[in-house]
Amino acid sequence: MNWDPWIPLLVVASSLLPGLLIFGLAEERIRLRTVLNLVGAVVKLGLVGLMLWGIYHEHHYETRLALLPDLELVLRAGPLALLFVTLSAGLWLVTTVYAIGYLEGSPHRSRFFGFFSLCVTATVGVALAGNLITFLLFYELLTLSTYPLVVHRGTQAARRAGQTYLIYTFFGGALLLLGTVWLYSLTGTLEFTPRGFIAGLETEHRSALIIIFFLLVAGLGVKAALFPFHGWLPQAMVAPAPVSALLHAVAVVKAGAFGIVRVVYDVFGVETAAALGVTAPLAALAAFTIIYGSLRALFQDDLKRRLAFSTISQVSYIALGVAIAGPIATIGGVVHLVHQGLMKITLFFCAGNLAETLGIHKISEMNGVGRRMPWTMAAFTVGAFGMIGAPPVAGFISKWYLGLGALEADQGWVLFVLAGSSLLNAMYFLPILHRAWFRDPPDAWPVDHHFGRKETAWALLLPPLVTAVMALGVALLASYPFSPLEWAMLIAEREFYRP
């Protein structure tokens, strides 16, 4: 029997089924819940590994299920889809380990892990979606599954943040739906196609297509936290650290950015989008968001809030890379999908460790914390330098390709945006590192949980160390086959710029 058509569905199911089972578990069934979580994550990772090998050797994985007359639920694993799936599956495993340690002893863990699994299911669905309607379905499922995670703590601030999150994302979803329906009425298809499926319509429906493009980008821009749709993200940082990590690095903002890549390349096609004149405003908006996010980050004392504004800035690199509309910049944008994920998840894990172990939430409380938690701060340092774009961390590779791509596309102004952003990143990350490593620690920390000779619990310490090593590894081994960079090149070659 040929299993290839079912593998994409199995990948989705590998987190959906454990999630549904976990919902039914009693709170005290800790071991079974942990086993379900980890088995699901490992199985998903195994299946993704299998698909990676297959796609590299030009195998074809596609699941089609009838949804409505003329509309199918399509799950297809192409190189781009697999890049995002690999990121989600890999970081889900790490985040699960972290969440198990982070939530130890706290209430409503079955609910949390149930929605956690659903969230990853939706993300993987978004990644594997073979048409716009499948994308839309999983995109909305993502909204619904992340809301309970944002409000998990049940505090007033959490509820308010959840409300804001819902308002923004439903608004975005509505725009996306409107754009999708309008597009379907013009084209009669929503199937993602290399180089887009609207070629030939641009003269007849030029204005409509331009409006549809901006409807889709605005709908996706809410989750991608593009200015001016970013307001929900800094508020959502009241969620527990594993959720923040998931929102910022794996699921929500990435789904938005990934959607923008899909719209530009597989719905409109980059040449058609450029001919319609919509890539230049997108590039300008992304550039503005990059600088705006960094400027806002500069003035935050709350660590997670600073990281949230940093995400707003960093995720727009992806949109910028796509909007520059050239193969090299696309590689930079697409690879940043992975690189930003690794660096940002490291930073959020570290922020969680500081909060859980020492009760540190503010940057002004971080004096000398490097002495008390050297490994956590070492991981944080790697993430921070990556964000600045310093070698040999992942961010350097992204900025390298974005910069080169800008020169190739004759858009030298992007270099100034990159330089300005790096400068601002340095301005808001280096003072944190200075405080943590070189200032004297206070006489007492806000709280001080002791874990024997370790600085914190293993489940909290290992995930940031692993992701920090990965953030270094993907840069140091950037030229290796199967590295995110090589994979992004494969994507550009096979999907976006195949003659």
Added chain:
Amino acid sequence: MSEKIYAITLLFVVLWPLFLAVPMLRARLPWPRHLAIIPAAVLTLIFQDVSLDLDWLLLGTRFAIDANARWILTMSVAIWLTAATVNPVSNRATTFFLLTMAGNLGAVLAADLVGFFCFSTIMGYGFYGLLIQGGNMAVRRSGRLYIIFLVAADLALFEALLLAAFATEDLRFVSVQQAMAGSATTSLYFWMALTAFVLRAGIWPFHLWLTSLFKSASLSICLLLVGVPVAMGLVGALRWLPLGLSASVGPGLVILIIGITAIMYAVLRLVSRSTLRMLPGWSTVAATGLFIAALGVGLIQPAVWLQYAYLQYPLLAGMGILLAVMTLIVGRSQDRHSDDDPAMDRVEALSREVAQRGGVMLRWSQNRLHQIRCFWLALWLKTVQQASVVIDRLRTVNVVSQWTASITVFVLIGLALAWLAR
């Protein structure tokens, strides 16, 4: 076979200090700072050109050692060994010490732009950690200035790197120099890279952090100032800039003037505030000024630059070692006598005595030259004597210290006018 071993040694030179930088891994090792430099010291003794291409590392990185790199490596080994010996440092500072060392050695051995950029970045930030760790308030203030310049330099260098990568796929130094000499973005690349190295090396007018660190930092830091940011800034300029390939008189002139200004400024500051402690600092500023002036000449007259190309690295290494020796001697005497120690007055008195005796000698020589009717030489000696009297008077009235910048600008205008009149 031996070539392979040498090639692996190249990698080991960088990896070994990086490995030892992790506190846990060096916990049971005695003298980790000395141990870390051993592979590099061994490499200086292997008189064979070796290279190692690591296509899988970063965007493709190459390490190589040739006669030029060996000069710089020898200087670096000498400075690191001395720095490791002169001051004991804490366990935490040792981490930064070794990180900086790894970055420094990596930058020396890097044969391409990406490798150099990567290792010099590690070196730069590691050195900041080393500075700040255990430094007093003055050191921290200078460190702040240093890191601002470092970030700005890294940004400029990254932009230059992008321009180079856009012009050529082969990012080895020689290829980039060739490609950039004929590129449409040569001018932008040149100024970006030059600005970066001027900032990194603390060349005038961005020397403030450098001189204030010479004033306030420990001896090992002062030694490393010469060997790490300054030397690598100058080495970077030699390797990155397309020199000796085509003439560009305008930029060359600007650079020449900057170089001369730096020398003049440093000399004036030296004679006006002659605390012994500042001698290496201002000498370093003067030396970097000399280098920049030579760069300017090389731009105006590429043939001259090529003619003396073989001297660049030996001179640079020699200059570095001389400055390090000066720093060491001054630092040792400082260790023995603090600034307010009467012994320091003795040092001052000694230098004045030497100057007075020198004056007597000059007058005697002048008379003798008159007697043997060698008037031109006598006249020259008289000029020297008068100049030393003027300098001595300036020291007394402290005019130069208050008006150094103005005097420098004034003399510069004079130079510019003389050039125009030519």
